[in-house]
Amino acid sequence: MKVQKYLYLCGMEYQEAKEKFISTWGSLGTLWGINKAMAQIQALLFIATKPLSMEDIMEELKISRGNASMNLRQLMDWGIVTKALIAGERKEFFTTEKDVQELVRQIAKERSRREIQPVIKVLKELSSIKEDGTTNTKELIKQTKALHEVAETADTMLHKLINREQHWMTKSLFKFIK
Amino acid sequence: MKVQKYLYLCGMEYQEAKEKFISTWGSLGTLWGINKAMAQIQALLFIATKPLSMEDIMEELKISRGNASMNLRQLMDWGIVTKALIAGERKEFFTTEKDVQELVRQIAKERSRREIQPVIKVLKELSSIKEDGTTNTKELIKQTKALHEVAETADTMLHKLINREQHWMTKSLFKFIK
DNA sequence: TTGAACTTTCAAAAATTATTGAAAGTTTAT
DNA sequence: ATAAACTTTCAATAATTTTTGAAAGTTCAA
Numbered sequence: 582m583k584v585q586k587y588l589y590l591c592g593m594e595y596q597e598a599k600e601k602f603i604s605t606w607g608s609l610g611t612l613w614g615i616n617k618a619m620a621q622i623q624a625l626l627f628i629a630t631k632p633l634s635m636e637d638i639m640e641e642l643k644i645s646r647g648n649a650s651m652n653l654r655q656l657m658d659w660g661i662v663t664k665a666l667i668a669g670e671r672k673e674f675f676t677t678e679k680d681v682q683e684l685v686r687q688i689a690k691e692r693s694r695r696e697i698q699p700v701i702k703v704l705k706e707l708s709s710i711k712e713d714g715t716t717n718t719k720e721l722i723k724q725t726k727a728l729h730e731v732a733e734t735a736d737t738m739l740h741k742l743i744n745r746e747q748h749w750m751t752k753s754l755f756k757f758i759k
Numbered sequence: 760m761k762v763q764k765y766l767y768l769c770g771m772e773y774q775e776a777k778e779k780f781i782s783t784w785g786s787l788g789t790l791w792g793i794n795k796a797m798a799q800i801q802a803l804l805f806i807a808t809k810p811l812s813m814e815d816i817m818e819e820l821k822i823s824r825g826n827a828s829m830n831l832r833q834l835m836d837w838g839i840v841t842k843a844l845i846a847g848e849r850k851e852f853f854t855t856e857k858d859v860q861e862l863v864r865q866i867a868k869e870r871s872r873r874e875i876q877p878v879i880k881v882l883k884e885l886s887s888i889k890e891d892g893t894t895n896t897k898e899l900i901k902q903t904k905a906l907h908e909v910a911e912t913a914d915t916m917l918h919k920l921i922n923r924e925q926h927w928m929t930k931s932l933f934k935f936i937k
Numbered sequence: 938t939t940g941a942a943c944t945t946t947c948a949a950a951a952a953t954t955a956t957t958g959a960a961a962g963t964t965t966a967t
Numbered sequence: 968a969t970a971a972a973c974t975t976t977c978a979a980t981a982a983t984t985t986t987t988g989a990a991a992g993t994t995c996a997a
Contacts, residue, residue, distance in 0.1 A: 594888050594889035594891070594896075595888065595889070595891065595893070595895060595896050595899065598885050598888040598899060598903075599895075599899060601881065601884070601885060602881075602885060602899065602903065605878065605881045609874065609878055611792070612792050612873075612874055613791070613792055613874075614789070614790050614791055614792045616954080616955065617955085618955075618956080627902055628895075628898055628899045628902050628903075629898070630894045630895055630898045635973090635974080644956075644957090645956060645957045645958065646957085646958075646959095646974080646975090647956070647957060647958065647959090647975080647976075647977085648955080648956050648957070650974060650975060650976085651955095651956090651975085651976085654975085671964090671965075671966095671971095671972060671973065672972085672973070672974095673973080673974080679902075681902075681905040681906055681908075681909050682909070685909060696787065696790055696791075700783065700787055703779065703780075703783045706779070707776050707779060707780060710772050710773065710776040711772035711773070713772070713773065715773070716808045717773060717777075717806075717808055718772075718773050720806055720807070720808045721773065721776060721777060721780065721806045724805055724806050724857070724859075725776075725780065725806075727859040728859055730859075731859050731860070731863060794984080794985065795985085796985080796986080813943090813944080822986075822987090823986060823987045823988065824944080824945090824987085824988075824989095825945080825946075825947085825986075825987060825988065825989090826985080826986055826987070828944060828945060828946085829945085829946085829985095829986090832945085849941095849942060849943065849994090849995080849996095850942085850943070850944095851943080851944080
Protein backbone atom coordinates (compact mmCIF):
# COMPACT_ATOMS: atom_id res chain seq x y z
CA MET A 582 0.00 0.00 0.00
CA LYS A 583 2.73 2.39 0.99
CA VAL A 584 4.63 1.27 -2.07
CA GLN A 585 1.67 1.88 -4.34
CA LYS A 586 1.20 5.38 -3.01
CA TYR A 587 4.88 6.05 -3.59
CA LEU A 588 4.68 4.73 -7.10
CA TYR A 589 1.71 6.90 -7.79
CA LEU A 590 3.32 10.05 -6.49
CA CYS A 591 6.79 9.74 -7.96
CA GLY A 592 6.33 7.43 -10.91
CA MET A 593 7.91 4.03 -11.05
CA GLU A 594 10.11 5.09 -13.87
CA TYR A 595 12.16 7.59 -11.92
CA GLN A 596 12.97 5.31 -9.01
CA GLU A 597 13.87 2.46 -11.29
CA ALA A 598 16.05 4.59 -13.52
CA LYS A 599 17.79 6.14 -10.53
CA GLU A 600 18.62 2.75 -9.07
CA LYS A 601 19.88 1.51 -12.39
CA PHE A 602 22.02 4.59 -12.81
CA ILE A 603 23.57 4.22 -9.37
CA SER A 604 24.21 0.52 -9.61
CA THR A 605 25.71 0.79 -13.08
CA TRP A 606 28.06 3.51 -11.92
CA GLY A 607 28.93 1.35 -8.92
CA SER A 608 29.95 -1.67 -10.94
CA LEU A 609 31.78 0.46 -13.44
CA GLY A 610 33.78 1.89 -10.55
CA THR A 611 34.71 -1.58 -9.37
CA LEU A 612 36.01 -2.37 -12.83
CA TRP A 613 38.30 0.65 -12.61
CA GLY A 614 39.66 -0.01 -9.16
CA ILE A 615 37.32 2.37 -7.39
CA ASN A 616 35.22 0.81 -4.71
CA LYS A 617 31.52 0.32 -5.08
CA ALA A 618 30.37 2.57 -2.27
CA MET A 619 32.57 5.41 -3.44
CA ALA A 620 31.25 5.21 -6.98
CA GLN A 621 27.65 4.92 -5.83
CA ILE A 622 27.91 7.92 -3.54
CA GLN A 623 29.25 9.95 -6.42
CA ALA A 624 26.45 8.73 -8.69
CA LEU A 625 23.83 9.60 -6.10
CA LEU A 626 25.18 13.11 -5.70
CA PHE A 627 25.52 13.47 -9.44
CA ILE A 628 21.79 13.16 -10.01
CA ALA A 629 20.65 14.79 -6.77
CA THR A 630 18.92 18.14 -7.09
CA LYS A 631 20.30 19.45 -3.82
CA PRO A 632 23.20 18.74 -1.47
CA LEU A 633 22.77 15.56 0.57
CA SER A 634 23.66 14.90 4.20
CA MET A 635 25.50 11.83 5.38
CA GLU A 636 22.19 10.52 6.73
CA ASP A 637 20.60 10.90 3.30
CA ILE A 638 23.42 8.99 1.68
CA MET A 639 23.43 6.22 4.30
CA GLU A 640 19.71 5.75 3.90
CA GLU A 641 19.60 5.82 0.10
CA LEU A 642 22.48 3.42 -0.37
CA LYS A 643 21.95 1.39 2.80
CA ILE A 644 25.49 1.74 4.00
CA SER A 645 26.91 2.39 7.46
CA ARG A 646 27.97 5.72 8.85
CA GLY A 647 31.63 4.76 8.86
CA ASN A 648 31.53 3.62 5.28
CA ALA A 649 29.82 6.82 4.16
CA SER A 650 32.28 8.95 6.06
CA MET A 651 35.39 7.22 4.70
CA ASN A 652 34.23 7.17 1.11
CA LEU A 653 33.08 10.78 1.18
CA ARG A 654 36.51 11.69 2.41
CA GLN A 655 38.12 9.82 -0.47
CA LEU A 656 35.84 11.53 -2.96
CA MET A 657 36.90 14.85 -1.47
CA ASP A 658 40.56 13.81 -1.78
CA TRP A 659 39.90 13.15 -5.45
CA GLY A 660 38.50 16.66 -5.63
CA ILE A 661 35.15 15.63 -7.07
CA VAL A 662 32.97 16.03 -3.99
CA THR A 663 32.81 19.10 -1.79
CA LYS A 664 31.10 20.06 1.42
CA ALA A 665 28.22 22.45 0.96
CA LEU A 666 27.35 24.45 4.03
CA ILE A 667 23.65 25.09 4.35
CA ALA A 668 22.54 28.08 6.40
CA GLY A 669 20.86 27.13 9.64
CA GLU A 670 21.95 23.50 9.45
CA ARG A 671 24.35 21.91 11.83
CA LYS A 672 24.91 18.89 9.60
CA GLU A 673 27.32 18.80 6.71
CA PHE A 674 25.99 18.44 3.19
CA PHE A 675 27.78 17.21 0.13
CA THR A 676 27.70 17.87 -3.60
CA THR A 677 29.67 16.55 -6.51
CA GLU A 678 30.98 18.37 -9.54
CA LYS A 679 27.95 18.56 -11.82
CA ASP A 680 29.69 19.48 -15.05
CA VAL A 681 30.73 16.27 -16.76
CA GLN A 682 33.62 17.91 -18.60
CA GLU A 683 34.99 19.25 -15.37
CA LEU A 684 34.46 15.89 -13.68
CA VAL A 685 36.39 14.12 -16.42
CA ARG A 686 39.19 16.63 -16.13
CA GLN A 687 39.42 16.25 -12.39
CA ILE A 688 39.54 12.47 -12.66
CA ALA A 689 42.14 12.65 -15.44
CA LYS A 690 44.26 14.92 -13.28
CA GLU A 691 44.18 12.59 -10.32
CA ARG A 692 44.81 9.48 -12.36
CA SER A 693 47.81 11.10 -13.95
CA ARG A 694 49.17 12.08 -10.58
CA ARG A 695 48.49 8.80 -8.83
CA GLU A 696 49.10 6.28 -11.58
CA ILE A 697 50.94 7.49 -14.64
CA GLN A 698 53.53 9.64 -12.95
CA PRO A 699 54.73 6.91 -10.56
CA VAL A 700 55.12 4.55 -13.51
CA ILE A 701 57.12 7.14 -15.42
CA LYS A 702 59.33 7.53 -12.39
CA VAL A 703 60.08 3.81 -12.21
CA LEU A 704 60.72 3.58 -15.94
CA LYS A 705 63.15 6.45 -15.61
CA GLU A 706 64.94 4.67 -12.75
CA LEU A 707 65.19 1.53 -14.84
CA SER A 708 66.90 3.44 -17.61
CA SER A 709 70.03 3.46 -15.45
CA ILE A 710 70.43 -0.29 -15.89
CA LYS A 711 73.97 -1.38 -16.67
CA GLU A 712 74.32 -2.24 -20.36
CA ASP A 713 76.25 -5.49 -20.21
CA GLY A 714 75.81 -6.46 -23.83
CA THR A 715 73.57 -9.48 -23.23
CA THR A 716 70.46 -9.96 -25.33
CA ASN A 717 68.29 -9.95 -22.23
CA THR A 718 69.60 -6.64 -21.06
CA LYS A 719 69.24 -5.14 -24.51
CA GLU A 720 65.62 -6.26 -24.70
CA LEU A 721 64.84 -4.90 -21.23
CA ILE A 722 66.36 -1.55 -22.14
CA LYS A 723 64.54 -1.42 -25.45
CA GLN A 724 61.13 -2.26 -24.02
CA THR A 725 61.59 0.04 -21.05
CA LYS A 726 62.35 2.90 -23.41
CA ALA A 727 59.36 2.13 -25.61
CA LEU A 728 57.02 2.11 -22.63
CA HIS A 729 58.55 5.24 -21.23
CA GLU A 730 57.83 7.02 -24.46
CA VAL A 731 54.21 5.89 -24.52
CA ALA A 732 53.67 6.80 -20.88
CA GLU A 733 55.07 10.28 -21.47
CA THR A 734 52.83 10.74 -24.49
CA ALA A 735 49.76 9.61 -22.60
CA ASP A 736 50.59 11.91 -19.72
CA THR A 737 51.12 14.86 -22.02
CA MET A 738 47.80 14.18 -23.68
CA LEU A 739 46.03 14.04 -20.36
CA HIS A 740 47.59 17.31 -19.33
CA LYS A 741 46.47 19.00 -22.49
CA LEU A 742 43.01 17.78 -21.68
CA ILE A 743 43.26 18.89 -18.07
CA ASN A 744 44.39 22.41 -18.87
CA ARG A 745 41.88 23.25 -21.58
CA GLU A 746 38.97 25.55 -21.11
CA GLN A 747 35.59 23.92 -20.56
CA HIS A 748 34.37 22.31 -23.75
CA TRP A 749 37.64 21.55 -25.43
CA MET A 750 37.25 17.85 -25.45
CA THR A 751 33.90 17.59 -27.19
CA LYS A 752 34.45 20.53 -29.50
CA SER A 753 38.03 20.69 -30.76
CA LEU A 754 39.17 17.15 -30.38
CA PHE A 755 35.99 15.69 -31.73
CA LYS A 756 36.37 17.88 -34.77
CA PHE A 757 40.02 16.90 -35.18
CA ILE A 758 39.41 13.20 -35.16
CA LYS A 759 36.58 13.69 -37.64
CA MET B 760 77.75 -19.65 -3.78
CA LYS B 761 75.29 -20.45 -6.50
CA VAL B 762 73.89 -16.95 -6.13
CA GLN B 763 77.30 -15.36 -6.45
CA LYS B 764 78.07 -17.29 -9.59
CA TYR B 765 74.74 -16.14 -11.02
CA LEU B 766 75.45 -12.57 -10.12
CA TYR B 767 78.81 -12.77 -11.75
CA LEU B 768 77.51 -14.20 -14.98
CA CYS B 769 74.44 -12.08 -15.48
CA GLY B 770 75.17 -8.90 -13.59
CA MET B 771 73.17 -7.80 -10.60
CA GLU B 772 71.75 -4.89 -12.46
CA TYR B 773 69.75 -6.93 -14.92
CA GLN B 774 68.09 -9.19 -12.39
CA GLU B 775 67.20 -6.26 -10.16
CA ALA B 776 65.82 -4.20 -13.02
CA LYS B 777 63.82 -7.11 -14.32
CA GLU B 778 62.22 -7.73 -10.93
CA LYS B 779 61.42 -4.08 -10.53
CA PHE B 780 59.89 -3.94 -13.97
CA ILE B 781 57.69 -6.96 -13.32
CA SER B 782 56.55 -5.90 -9.88
CA THR B 783 55.78 -2.35 -11.01
CA TRP B 784 53.71 -3.65 -13.88
CA GLY B 785 51.97 -5.99 -11.45
CA SER B 786 50.91 -3.30 -9.04
CA LEU B 787 49.88 -1.02 -11.87
CA GLY B 788 47.63 -3.79 -13.10
CA THR B 789 46.02 -4.13 -9.69
CA LEU B 790 45.26 -0.44 -9.72
CA TRP B 791 43.44 -0.90 -13.00
CA GLY B 792 41.41 -3.91 -12.00
CA ILE B 793 43.68 -6.45 -13.66
CA ASN B 794 45.01 -9.07 -11.33
CA LYS B 795 48.62 -9.15 -10.26
CA ALA B 796 49.56 -12.49 -11.77
CA MET B 797 48.05 -11.58 -15.11
CA ALA B 798 49.94 -8.30 -15.29
CA GLN B 799 53.18 -9.91 -14.16
CA ILE B 800 52.96 -12.69 -16.72
CA GLN B 801 52.50 -10.08 -19.43
CA ALA B 802 55.45 -8.08 -18.10
CA LEU B 803 57.65 -11.16 -18.04
CA LEU B 804 56.79 -12.03 -21.62
CA PHE B 805 57.22 -8.43 -22.66
CA ILE B 806 60.90 -8.39 -21.77
CA ALA B 807 61.65 -12.01 -22.61
CA THR B 808 63.90 -12.64 -25.59
CA LYS B 809 62.14 -15.86 -26.54
CA PRO B 810 58.78 -17.55 -25.99
CA LEU B 811 58.34 -18.97 -22.49
CA SER B 812 56.72 -22.19 -21.40
CA MET B 813 54.26 -22.44 -18.55
CA GLU B 814 57.01 -23.99 -16.44
CA ASP B 815 59.25 -21.00 -17.09
CA ILE B 816 56.52 -18.63 -16.04
CA MET B 817 55.61 -20.60 -12.93
CA GLU B 818 59.21 -20.69 -11.86
CA GLU B 819 60.05 -17.05 -12.56
CA LEU B 820 56.96 -15.67 -10.84
CA LYS B 821 56.60 -18.40 -8.23
CA ILE B 822 53.00 -19.10 -9.00
CA SER B 823 51.08 -22.37 -9.29
CA ARG B 824 50.29 -24.21 -12.48
CA GLY B 825 46.58 -23.47 -12.20
CA ASN B 826 47.18 -19.80 -11.70
CA ALA B 827 49.52 -19.61 -14.67
CA SER B 828 47.09 -21.50 -16.87
CA MET B 829 44.08 -19.37 -15.99
CA ASN B 830 45.86 -16.06 -16.35
CA LEU B 831 47.49 -17.02 -19.63
CA ARG B 832 44.07 -17.87 -20.93
CA GLN B 833 42.76 -14.46 -19.88
CA LEU B 834 45.69 -12.74 -21.56
CA MET B 835 44.89 -14.67 -24.71
CA ASP B 836 41.24 -13.60 -24.42
CA TRP B 837 42.47 -10.01 -24.28
CA GLY B 838 44.39 -10.75 -27.44
CA ILE B 839 47.75 -9.67 -26.08
CA VAL B 840 49.36 -13.07 -25.57
CA THR B 841 49.55 -15.83 -28.13
CA LYS B 842 50.77 -19.40 -28.22
CA ALA B 843 53.99 -19.88 -30.10
CA LEU B 844 54.57 -23.37 -31.33
CA ILE B 845 58.18 -24.36 -31.26
CA ALA B 846 59.32 -27.11 -33.57
CA GLY B 847 60.20 -30.33 -31.84
CA GLU B 848 58.67 -29.25 -28.52
CA ARG B 849 55.63 -30.88 -27.04
CA LYS B 850 55.10 -28.02 -24.58
CA GLU B 851 53.26 -24.84 -25.41
CA PHE B 852 55.17 -21.59 -25.43
CA PHE B 853 53.81 -18.08 -25.06
CA THR B 854 54.68 -14.64 -26.35
CA THR B 855 53.11 -11.24 -25.89
CA GLU B 856 52.67 -8.46 -28.40
CA LYS B 857 56.06 -6.75 -28.41
CA ASP B 858 55.12 -3.54 -30.16
CA VAL B 859 53.92 -1.08 -27.54
CA GLN B 860 51.72 0.81 -29.97
CA GLU B 861 49.98 -2.37 -30.97
CA LEU B 862 49.69 -3.42 -27.34
CA VAL B 863 48.06 -0.12 -26.43
CA ARG B 864 45.65 -0.46 -29.32
CA GLN B 865 44.68 -3.96 -28.36
CA ILE B 866 44.05 -2.93 -24.76
CA ALA B 867 42.08 0.11 -25.88
CA LYS B 868 39.95 -2.09 -28.08
CA GLU B 869 39.14 -4.52 -25.30
CA ARG B 870 38.44 -1.83 -22.75
CA SER B 871 36.06 -0.15 -25.14
CA ARG B 872 34.25 -3.38 -25.76
CA ARG B 873 34.12 -4.52 -22.16
CA GLU B 874 33.66 -1.28 -20.32
CA ILE B 875 32.59 1.71 -22.36
CA GLN B 876 30.10 0.01 -24.62
CA PRO B 877 28.08 -1.59 -21.81
CA VAL B 878 27.87 1.79 -20.08
CA ILE B 879 26.67 3.43 -23.28
CA LYS B 880 24.05 0.75 -23.55
CA VAL B 881 22.72 1.41 -20.06
CA LEU B 882 22.73 5.16 -20.58
CA LYS B 883 20.75 4.64 -23.75
CA GLU B 884 18.23 2.49 -21.89
CA LEU B 885 17.89 5.16 -19.24
CA SER B 886 17.04 7.73 -21.87
CA SER B 887 13.62 6.11 -22.10
CA ILE B 888 12.73 7.33 -18.61
CA LYS B 889 9.25 8.83 -18.35
CA GLU B 890 9.47 12.64 -18.20
CA ASP B 891 7.06 13.42 -15.38
CA GLY B 892 7.98 17.06 -14.95
CA THR B 893 9.60 16.72 -11.51
CA THR B 894 12.93 18.37 -10.84
CA ASN B 895 14.46 15.03 -9.92
CA THR B 896 13.49 13.44 -13.19
CA LYS B 897 14.70 16.45 -15.14
CA GLU B 898 18.06 16.29 -13.42
CA LEU B 899 18.40 12.56 -14.02
CA ILE B 900 17.60 13.02 -17.69
CA LYS B 901 19.99 15.92 -18.03
CA GLN B 902 22.90 14.19 -16.36
CA THR B 903 22.29 10.94 -18.16
CA LYS B 904 22.40 12.79 -21.48
CA ALA B 905 25.59 14.61 -20.55
CA LEU B 906 27.31 11.37 -19.60
CA HIS B 907 26.05 9.64 -22.68
CA GLU B 908 27.61 12.30 -24.82
CA VAL B 909 30.97 12.05 -23.07
CA ALA B 910 30.97 8.27 -23.25
CA GLU B 911 30.25 8.37 -26.98
CA THR B 912 33.04 10.87 -27.52
CA ALA B 913 35.50 8.79 -25.53
CA ASP B 914 34.53 5.68 -27.42
CA THR B 915 34.89 7.42 -30.77
CA MET B 916 38.32 8.67 -29.76
CA LEU B 917 39.40 5.19 -28.75
CA HIS B 918 38.19 3.78 -32.03
CA LYS B 919 40.12 6.34 -34.00
CA LEU B 920 43.15 5.28 -32.02
CA ILE B 921 42.41 1.61 -32.56
CA ASN B 922 41.99 1.85 -36.31
CA ARG B 923 45.02 3.96 -37.13
CA GLU B 924 48.13 2.59 -38.70
CA GLN B 925 51.05 1.81 -36.45
CA HIS B 926 52.63 5.03 -35.24
CA TRP B 927 49.67 7.33 -35.39
CA MET B 928 49.50 7.99 -31.70
CA THR B 929 53.04 9.17 -31.14
CA LYS B 930 53.40 10.91 -34.48
CA SER B 931 50.21 12.68 -35.50
CA LEU B 932 48.48 13.20 -32.22
CA PHE B 933 51.62 14.22 -30.44
CA LYS B 934 52.20 16.83 -33.13
CA PHE B 935 48.60 18.03 -32.92
CA ILE B 936 48.62 18.61 -29.20
CA LYS B 937 51.96 20.40 -29.55
C1' DT C 938 44.90 -48.43 -27.69
C1' DT C 939 48.10 -47.15 -24.30
C1' DG C 940 50.57 -44.17 -21.49
C1' DA C 941 53.58 -40.30 -21.01
C1' DA C 942 53.56 -35.37 -21.35
C1' DC C 943 51.14 -31.81 -21.03
C1' DT C 944 46.95 -28.47 -19.92
C1' DT C 945 42.62 -27.27 -17.83
C1' DT C 946 39.29 -27.18 -14.26
C1' DC C 947 37.49 -26.30 -9.89
C1' DA C 948 36.63 -26.86 -4.86
C1' DA C 949 38.99 -25.49 -0.94
C1' DA C 950 42.24 -22.29 1.40
C1' DA C 951 44.55 -18.00 1.65
C1' DA C 952 44.90 -13.28 0.88
C1' DT C 953 42.99 -9.05 0.20
C1' DT C 954 39.54 -5.54 0.44
C1' DA C 955 35.24 -3.50 2.05
C1' DT C 956 31.98 -2.75 5.69
C1' DT C 957 30.22 -2.25 10.20
C1' DG C 958 29.36 -0.09 14.56
C1' DA C 959 30.61 1.76 18.64
C1' DA C 960 34.02 4.55 21.06
C1' DA C 961 36.62 8.64 20.59
C1' DG C 962 36.89 13.10 18.67
C1' DT C 963 35.08 17.64 17.22
C1' DT C 964 32.19 21.59 16.93
C1' DT C 965 28.77 24.76 18.35
C1' DA C 966 25.04 26.89 21.07
C1' DT C 967 24.06 28.21 25.46
C1' DA D 968 32.41 24.68 30.80
C1' DT D 969 28.80 21.63 29.33
C1' DA D 970 26.16 18.85 26.54
C1' DA D 971 23.93 17.92 22.30
C1' DA D 972 24.74 17.13 17.52
C1' DC D 973 27.55 15.68 14.56
C1' DT D 974 31.91 13.30 12.29
C1' DT D 975 35.93 10.37 12.32
C1' DT D 976 38.55 6.43 13.47
C1' DC D 977 39.61 1.73 13.76
C1' DA D 978 39.46 -3.10 15.40
C1' DA D 979 36.57 -6.76 14.31
C1' DT D 980 33.86 -9.07 10.83
C1' DA D 981 32.11 -9.99 6.33
C1' DA D 982 32.51 -10.25 1.46
C1' DT D 983 35.14 -10.79 -2.42
C1' DT D 984 38.99 -12.12 -5.09
C1' DT D 985 43.04 -14.73 -5.89
C1' DT D 986 45.73 -18.76 -5.52
C1' DT D 987 46.64 -23.47 -4.93
C1' DG D 988 47.02 -28.32 -6.05
C1' DA D 989 45.34 -32.40 -7.37
C1' DA D 990 41.98 -34.77 -10.27
C1' DA D 991 40.16 -34.80 -14.78
C1' DG D 992 40.95 -33.84 -19.49
C1' DT D 993 43.64 -33.71 -23.81
C1' DT D 994 47.04 -34.82 -27.22
C1' DC D 995 50.31 -37.44 -29.46
C1' DA D 996 53.95 -40.90 -30.38
C1' DA D 997 54.61 -45.53 -30.62
